[in-house]
Amino acid sequence: MPGPPPDFWDARYAEPDLAYGDAPNDFLASVAVRIPRGRVLCLAEGQGRNAVFLAARGLEVVAVDRSEVGLERARAFAAERGVEIETEVADLENYDLGVEAWDGIVSIFAHTSADVRRDLHRRVVAALRPGGVFVLEAYTPDQTERDTGGPSGPDAVDITMTADSLRDELAGLEVEHLEEVERAVLEGAYHRGDAAVVQMLAFKPS
Ligand SMILES: C[S@@+](CC[C@H](N)C(=O)[O-])C[C@H]1O[C@@H](n2cnc3c(N)ncnc32)[C@H](O)[C@@H]1O
Numbered sequence: 001m002p003g004p005p006p007d008f009w010d011a012r013y014a015e016p017d018l019a020y021g022d023a024p025n026d027f028l029a030s031v032a033v034r035i036p037r038g039r040v041l042c043l044a045e046g047q048g049r050n051a052v053f054l055a056a057r058g059l060e061v062v063a064v065d066r067s068e069v070g071l072e073r074a075r076a077f078a079a080e081r082g083v084e085i086e087t088e089v090a091d092l093e094n095y096d097l098g099v100e101a102w103d104g105i106v107s108i109f110a111h112t113s114a115d116v117r118r119d120l121h122r123r124v125v126a127a128l129r130p131g132g133v134f135v136l137e138a139y140t141p142d143q144t145e146r147d148t149g150g151p152s153g154p155d156a157v158d159i160t161m162t163a164d165s166l167r168d169e170l171a172g173l174e175v176e177h178l179e180e181v182e183r184a185v186l187e188g189a190y191h192r193g194d195a196a197v198v199q200m201l202a203f204k205p206s
Pocket of ligand 1: 009020025043044045046047048049050064065066067070090091092093107108109110111112113116
């Protein structure tokens with residue numbers, strides 16, 4: 001299976017500081033107002049910074065990740081901030097997203113292999129309710145040449161995404177914003193500078 005093994009993330013999430021900080025991802029924060037009130041699923045949510053932000057906005061949030069250590073920290077972080085989130089330890093390869101179950105699905109640096117991701121994205125389209133919103137930010141292949149964070153090693157490119165791959169994988173959603181950009185990603189100790197990312201905001205047609 002390409003990409004870091006689960007214990008890589010457990011070790012990172014056992015460090016004293018939140019690996020990606022306590023602030024939500026900038027792109028998510030900039031489009032959060034577009035997510036309808038209701039149930040939101042945060043994919044590969046790690047230590048919960050995005051889930052806590054959305055819960056504080058009054059949304060009902062479920063955070064899923066393969067790392068129990070990460071999600072334990074997410075629950076503690078939610079308690080610290082006085083909000084409620086639900087967490088589920090699961091592998092996205094076989095996680096059941098349901099059908100028309102979510103008003104929003106959020107994918108921020110959800111670093112799975114391309115095989116897992118392609119099938120996951122097909123399930124995302126089915127799992128959104130009509131009018132539901134999909135928000136994604138991820139590194140593109142260009143990021144693998146940089147040392148400011150993101151996938152590294154021989155499988156790095158396989159884990160990255162492009163605007164073209166996302167358009168194909170999420171066919172069935174109406175795209176409002178889909179762009180590859182360079183921007184400063186400053187999130188905790190591990191996302192630390194100018195980065196090559198792709199951003200997507202899309203809707204399930206009503
Ligand atoms: C770069 S971290 C991003 C964490 C979080 N989304 C954030 O932005 O703070 C990537 C996350 O993907 C999770 N992950 C990778 N492969 C996974 C899989 N197959 N199923 C569930 N989670 C996975 C890891 O455990 C890790 O928490």
